[in-house]
Every structure is written in C-alpha cells, then in structure tokens.
Amino acid sequence: MRDTTYQYGRCLAAAFIVKITPPENIYHRMWGAALHDQAEGVHQQLECNVLWLRAVDGSAELLLLSVDHCLFWKDVNEAFKQTVSDACGVPLDNIVVYFTHTHGAGLMDPGRSELPGGDLIAPYLAELGQKVAKTCEELSDQLEQVWLTAGMGNCGLATNRDYYDVERQGFVCGFNPLQSTDQTLLTIKVARENGELLSVISNYACHPTTLAWDNKLVSPDYVGAMRKTMRHALGRIPIVFVQGASGDVGPREGYVGDVKVAERNGRQLGLANLEVLAGMPEIPSRYSYDGAVVSGATIGVWSYKPFSESELEDLSSFTSWSREVLLNYREDLGTAASVSQKIDELEAVQGSADARAWTEVQQRDHRALLEREHRKLTRISKLESIESFTYTIRSWSVGEIVLLGLNGELYNCYQTRVREAVGDRAVVVGTLADGSDCWYLLDQASYGKGLYQEEASVIKQGGLEMLIEATIKVLNLA
Structure with a gap:
C-alpha cells in the first residue's frame, strides 16, 4: 500500500520575482467608503511571481503569473497577456494571471485617468507589461527538471464573511463567527532533482481585505507578509500565491487601516505554509508499507522507495483541457x-x-x-450577450496535481465539493484567473438574502452548481 499524504508531478520549470510597485501617488481608491483618491506611500512592494511549467517532452506548458492586484478589467488583462505572449512565445491559452486580489493596491482602471493620480495608471500598466514580458523572455532558456510535491494543511486565517446584523435586519459583509468555512491550505514545493528549492505555490481561500478605506498605502495586504515570513526561512524564492474560492471568506480581523494587522495575518498564513513544507520528503519517492516487525509491540514499518519507471512516466504526464459552460444572466440587472x-x-x-x-x-x-x-x-x-455568459473552466494536470483556472469570485463550497469528488489528486482551486468577468458566483441558498455578493453578481441562481458539476465530471474523466 502506498501512502497518499503527498501528491507528485514531474516537469520542467523556471521561476522569477518581478517588482511591480506603482508610483506612490497613483490613484488608489478601491473602497467606496474611502475619502482619499491617491495613495500617500507604499507599505510593501507589489510583486508578480512568475512560474513557467513545461512537460518533460515539451508537449505542453503553462505560464503562471501571480500578480499583486485586485484584478484588471478584461481589455487591460488581455493586453497584458498579449505583451507577455509576444515576448516569450507562450500561447495566450497557456498563460494564466492569478490575481492575489489585494484591495490595497488601487483600482487600475485606465478610465479613471482624470481623477487624482489616475493619469499614472496607463503608463504604469504599460511598464508592468514590459517588465513581466522581458522576464518571461529571459526565462525561456532557464527551464530545468523539477519535482512538484503537494501537501494539504490548515490555516485559521479564513472565516465566513456573510454576517446577519440583527439591528439592521440584514446581512453585512463581515466576520461571521456563527458559520464555519473551509480553511484548507494547499502548498506545493517546486524543487530541483537534488532537492534544492526553486519556488512554492500557496493556494488558500481568503479575501485580502485586511486593509480597507482608512488605508492610504499601496499594499499587497496579507500576501506580502506571507511571502516575507516564508522567505525568512526559505530564502528569496518566487512564491506563487493562488487565491482560492473566497467569495464568502475573509480574515477574522479586517477592514482596518493598520498595516500591522495585515502583517500579522500574513505571518499566520506564512507559518502554515512552512508547516506543510516541513513535513514533505526532501526527494519525492513512494512511501509504502513494508510489513510487520515483532518488538515490544508488533510494529508496522513503512519506508521510502524510488518510483518505478512506469510511475515516473505517469508522474511526468502533462495535460490540459477546457470546458465551456453557459450561465444565464440575472434578469433584474437593469440597463x-x-x-x-x-x-x-x-x-x-x-x-x-x-x-x-x-x-x-x-x-x-x-x-x-x-x-x-x-x-x-x-x-x-461589459456583458457579452443579453442571455448568457460563456464560462470557460481551464485545467492543467502535472502527474497527480491539477491546477484550475477559474474566472470570477466563487463561493467557498466550490473547492470543498470539487476536492471531495476527485479522489487523491491535489487540486489547486485558482479563482480570479484572468480577472472577474462574471463577478461573484454564489451557491443557490445564498440568493435572495440581500447579500452584497448577489448585488455584485451578474449570474442567475444555480450557476455555481453548474460549474461544480461540470468540473467534477471532467476531472473524473481525465
């Protein structure tokens, strides 16, 4: 019997950190309640953490860009990806931008150029695209053989954020101590064949809304402190943060202006990642049962053994697929x-x-x-038709590890139901992939309650369940 605590994949990879901090006086207003428009400084540097994965035989590839912004509008994101694709040669369909979703970096909307600091947005976005593109071009000849090792952990940072305010007789978007949430953390080590660490993927569902309307500093929110904590132990390596299904999830302590709270939240998640990494084997191998040894008790002995040639072949498989699902728009959106x-x-x-x-x-x-x-x-x-939205579920599999690219902000139940249904594979649930063209996707039971997420949704009730069903069906056939 083989233990399945960890899942593995084998491919080629290259990784790099790109600093993408905007001017300290750029347009910054992200929150409706904010009284300021421009940033007044920088809390921590913003980053784009790049991870390029390619099949051992060169037959498939995936370029992951973990970007410290809330999101880009569709046209901005498409232009960004095109710039990167032109530079490095990776097709657009094989590039995914995972926005960390920080709400402290400002709303990068070129349409707000006439507002204070808004004139800096377009030049900043152009520079960002060129910097990331140049890095990816240089990475193209740095791909090397790596192992991916995935492990599950837990972090108490995430809490439910659909709270019923008795006095107001309605729901607010804030910490709800009465309902649990999925606090699963998926950590993936990307290491050279000699065990030397190249990069880490951290997949966790929690809105980066520690810092809110009182914050006037450009900040990656808790994600920056998470990386800082991990790098203190691991060295300055690229850390690819992938936001999970966090539509109804946020930190227990949030919506503040104090950056120390964001740093504390980030340390909590960083330490949880380090705990998962600490338990992983240095060199991936099969941990299996050897048999019994009679001692003071009869002991069951397990040990690590090299993977067989057939196992290595399976773990080196690199495939991709996409599935389109038509989701109906709400009928009460107005004009x-x-x-x-x-x-x-x-x-x-x-x-x-x-x-x-x-x-x-x-x-x-x-x-x-x-x-x-x-x-x-x-x-x-920005609706593409008057009836339905074409939602594309994207997936890449490397050995026993699956990476999903999911547009929009999905409710937390998506990741629990999908992971429960696909067996022993490690599933990276990556939301806000290339932004949020469909906005929020709530579960059926959450409609009709007056939640903010429904107000900010364009998809009709039942859309999330359709995505869950389609994802499970295709993953179980893959």
Missing part, C-alpha cells in the same frame, strides 16, 4: 442607461450647495453609493 442616469443624479447632489454642509460620514456614504453605481455600470456594460 446601462438607467444606471448612467442614477450616476448623473448622484453627482448632481454631490455638487449641490447642500453637500458642502455634509458631515464626513455623509460625504463617505454618498461617495460609496456613487462608487457602487459606477461599478454596476462596469458590470452590465
């Missing part, structure tokens, strides 16, 4: 014209004489309502 009219009305009130007498709270609330409408306009003006 771009009606939302634009609401924006005009709110802006007129904001510019009126009465507004000059508003308290700080009144200013904050009005700005937040206006921001909600702007984002609603962004959501519904």
Whole structure:
C-alpha cells in the first residue's frame, strides 16, 4: 500500500520575482467608503511571481503569473497577456494571471485617468507589461527538471464573511463567527532533482481585505507578509500565491487601516505554509508499507522507495483541457442607461450647495453609493450577450496535481465539493484567473438574502452548481 499524504508531478520549470510597485501617488481608491483618491506611500512592494511549467517532452506548458492586484478589467488583462505572449512565445491559452486580489493596491482602471493620480495608471500598466514580458523572455532558456510535491494543511486565517446584523435586519459583509468555512491550505514545493528549492505555490481561500478605506498605502495586504515570513526561512524564492474560492471568506480581523494587522495575518498564513513544507520528503519517492516487525509491540514499518519507471512516466504526464459552460444572466440587472442616469443624479447632489454642509460620514456614504453605481455600470456594460455568459473552466494536470483556472469570485463550497469528488489528486482551486468577468458566483441558498455578493453578481441562481458539476465530471474523466 502506498501512502497518499503527498501528491507528485514531474516537469520542467523556471521561476522569477518581478517588482511591480506603482508610483506612490497613483490613484488608489478601491473602497467606496474611502475619502482619499491617491495613495500617500507604499507599505510593501507589489510583486508578480512568475512560474513557467513545461512537460518533460515539451508537449505542453503553462505560464503562471501571480500578480499583486485586485484584478484588471478584461481589455487591460488581455493586453497584458498579449505583451507577455509576444515576448516569450507562450500561447495566450497557456498563460494564466492569478490575481492575489489585494484591495490595497488601487483600482487600475485606465478610465479613471482624470481623477487624482489616475493619469499614472496607463503608463504604469504599460511598464508592468514590459517588465513581466522581458522576464518571461529571459526565462525561456532557464527551464530545468523539477519535482512538484503537494501537501494539504490548515490555516485559521479564513472565516465566513456573510454576517446577519440583527439591528439592521440584514446581512453585512463581515466576520461571521456563527458559520464555519473551509480553511484548507494547499502548498506545493517546486524543487530541483537534488532537492534544492526553486519556488512554492500557496493556494488558500481568503479575501485580502485586511486593509480597507482608512488605508492610504499601496499594499499587497496579507500576501506580502506571507511571502516575507516564508522567505525568512526559505530564502528569496518566487512564491506563487493562488487565491482560492473566497467569495464568502475573509480574515477574522479586517477592514482596518493598520498595516500591522495585515502583517500579522500574513505571518499566520506564512507559518502554515512552512508547516506543510516541513513535513514533505526532501526527494519525492513512494512511501509504502513494508510489513510487520515483532518488538515490544508488533510494529508496522513503512519506508521510502524510488518510483518505478512506469510511475515516473505517469508522474511526468502533462495535460490540459477546457470546458465551456453557459450561465444565464440575472434578469433584474437593469440597463446601462438607467444606471448612467442614477450616476448623473448622484453627482448632481454631490455638487449641490447642500453637500458642502455634509458631515464626513455623509460625504463617505454618498461617495460609496456613487462608487457602487459606477461599478454596476462596469458590470452590465461589459456583458457579452443579453442571455448568457460563456464560462470557460481551464485545467492543467502535472502527474497527480491539477491546477484550475477559474474566472470570477466563487463561493467557498466550490473547492470543498470539487476536492471531495476527485479522489487523491491535489487540486489547486485558482479563482480570479484572468480577472472577474462574471463577478461573484454564489451557491443557490445564498440568493435572495440581500447579500452584497448577489448585488455584485451578474449570474442567475444555480450557476455555481453548474460549474461544480461540470468540473467534477471532467476531472473524473481525465
């Protein structure tokens, strides 16, 4: 019998860290409640952690870009990927941008160029694309044989964030101590054949919303401190953070302006990753049962043994697939014209004489309502049809390890149900892959409660369950 605590894969890989911190006075407002528009400094450097995987025989490849931003709009992300693809030769379908989803880096919307610091967005995005593209071009001749070792752990950082406020008689988006969440951590070691560490993948579901409207510093939120904690023990290696299914998940302590809280949250996750890594074998091999030894007790003995040639062949398999699922849009989204009219009305009130007498709270609330409408306009003006959204589930498998590329913000139950259904394989549930064109995907039971996530969703009830079913079906056939 072979132990399945760890899963393995074998391929070629190269990795690198690209610093992508924007100007310290760039447009920064990410939160509706924020009273500032521009950043006033930098908390920690933003990064793009690059990991290039290729089949041993060169038949398939995947370029992972873990980017310290909340997300990019679709056209911005497509331009970014095209720049990278042109430089390194990897086809667009084999490049996936995993946004870490920090809410402390600013909203990189070129359409906000007229706002304070907004003129810096487009030049910054162009520079970011060129820097990452140059790095990937240079990595193309650095691919080397590696082992992937995947292990599961647990971290208590993540909590449910759909809380019912009794006084308001409605749900708010905040820590809910009454409901549990999936705190599973999947950590993957990427190491050379001699055991030397090349990179680490960390897959965990928790919204990086430690820092909120009071924060005026560019920050990767807890992800930066997670990397710092891990590098203190492992050295300065690329750490590819992949956001899990965190639509209804956030940190217990969040929505603050104190960067020390983000650092504490990050240390917690960093140490959890190190715990998983500490238990892994230095050189991947088969851990199997040898038999009994009679001692003071009859002992069952296990030991590591080299993989057989056939096992090595299986662990070196590198495949990819995609599956399209048609998801119906909600029928109550309204029209771009009606939302634009609401924006005009709110802006007129904001510019009126009465507004000059508003308290700080009144200013904050009005700005937040206006921001909600702007984002609603962004959501519904980018719909590809009036009936359905074509959702593409993407997957890459290296040996016993599966990496999913999932657009949007999925509720936590997606990852638990998929992982439970696919047996002993390690499944990286990577959401916000290439952004969030479909926005939130809630489970059926969460519709009709007045949740923020439903307000910010364009997909009709039942869409998430369709994705879960399609993912499980294809993975079990792969």
